[in-house]
Amino acid sequence: MRVDVLTLFPEMFVPVIGASMLKIAAEKGLLTVSISNIRDFAYSKHRVVDDTPFGGGAGMVMKPEPLVIAVENALSEGGPIEPTQRRVILMTPAGKVFSQAKAVELANLRHLVLICGHYEGIDQRVVDLVVDEELSIGDYVLTGGELPAMVVIDSVARLLPGVLGSELSAGDETFAGDGWLEYPHYTRPREFRGRLVPEVLLSGDHARIARWRRGQSIKRTLARRPDLITANLSLDDKKCLCTVMSEDGKED
Ligand SMILES: C[S@@+](CC[C@H](N)C(=O)[O-])C[C@H]1O[C@@H](n2cnc3c(N)ncnc32)[C@H](O)[C@@H]1O
Numbered sequence: 001m002r003v004d005v006l007t008l009f010p011e012m013f014v015p016v017i018g019a020s021m022l023k024i025a026a027e028k029g030l031l032t033v034s035i036s037n038i039r040d041f042a043y044s045k046h047r048v049v050d051d052t053p054f055g056g057g058a059g060m061v062m063k064p065e066p067l068v069i070a071v072e073n074a075l076s077e078g079g080p081i082e083p084t085q086r087r088v089i090l091m092t093p094a095g096k097v098f099s100q101a102k103a104v105e106l107a108n109l110r111h112l113v114l115i116c117g118h119y120e121g122i123d124q125r126v127v128d129l130v131v132d133e134e135l136s137i138g139d140y141v142l143t144g145g146e147l148p149a150m151v152v153i154d155s156v157a158r159l160l161p162g163v164l165g166s167e168l169s170a171g172d173e174t175f176a177g178d179g180w181l182e183y184p185h186y187t188r189p190r191e192f193r194g195r196l197v198p199e200v201l202l203s204g205d206h207a208r209i210a211r212w213r214r215g216q217s218i219k220r221t222l223a224r225r226p227d228l229i230t231a232n233l234s235l236d237d238k239k240c241l242c243t244v245m246s247e248d249g250k251e252d
Contacts, residue, residue: 001160002032004074005149007116010035012146025163042066050119059120067122071113071130078111086111088132091145095134100175107159114152116145179228183216215244
C-alpha cells in the first residue's frame with residue numbers, strides 16, 4: 001500500500017513512520033508512506049497557504065489551490081490505479097468517526113491520500129473537488145490533522161497482510177470478530193504484589209480458557225461499551241458470562 005500525507009508539518013511524521021510496526025512494514029516493502037509539504041504546492045510569491053475567511057470570523061482558512069494541486073500530484077505519484085482502489089481522505093472533526101471497520105476497509109485499498117488540515121480548516125471547494133471521504137478520530141478538536149492521519153496510518157498498516165508477526169494478532173482482539181472488547185491478559189510472574197493470575201489460565205485446559213476469555217470479554221463489553229453488543233447473547237455466551245461472574249463473586 002502507498003500512503004501520501006499532505007501536511008504543513010512534515011517533520012511530525014518522521015519519528016512515527018521511522019519506528020515500530022510502521023518501520024517494519026516499510027522495510028518489508030508492504031507500506032510506502034510519502035510525506036509532502038503542502039507549502040511546496042503554493043506557487044504564490046510568499047508560498048501562502050492560508051487566508052482570511054469570506055464572510056468574516058476568527059482564524060484562517062487553508063487556500064484551495066495548493067491543496068488541490070498537492071492532491072493531484074499525490075494521485076499521479078501513486079501511478080495508474082483503479083479509482084476504486086484509492087481514497088482521498090480529509091481528516092476533520094466534522095467527518096464520520098473512524099473505526100476498526102473503516103480501518104479494515106481502507107487496508108484493502110492500494111493508495112490512500114490523507115489531507116491534514118490546520119487553522120479553521122480548509123476551503124470547502126477542496127472537499128467538493130478532490131476529497132472522497134472525511135474522517136474524524138473522535139469527538140474532540142485537535143490543532144491539526146497530523147495526529148489523526150498518524151492514527152489512521154498506524155491502524156491500517158497493522159492490518160496489511162504480513163505486517164504483524166502472526167495473522168492471528170489482528171483477528172483476535174478488541175473490535176475484531178464479534179466486535180467486542182478483548183479479555184484481560186496476564187504474563188509472568190504468577191503472583192505480583194499479592195495478585196494472582198486467574199487459575200483457569202494456568203490449567204492447560206484450552207476449552208475452559210476459551211470460555212473464560214469469552215465470558216470476560218462479554219462482561220467487560222457490557223460494563224464499558226454496551227453499545228457494542230448488538231445481538232442477543234447465545235446460550236453458550238450466557239453460560240460463559242455466568243461462569244466468570246460467579247468466579248469473580250467468589251474472589252470478592
Ligand atoms: C482546529 S481544527 C479545525 C476545526 C474546525 N474549525 C471545526 O470546528 O470543525 C484544525 C484541523 O485539525 C484537524 N482535526 C482536528 N480535530 C480532529 C479530529 N477529531 N479528527 C480529525 N481531524 C481533526 C483537521 O484536519 C482540522 O482541519
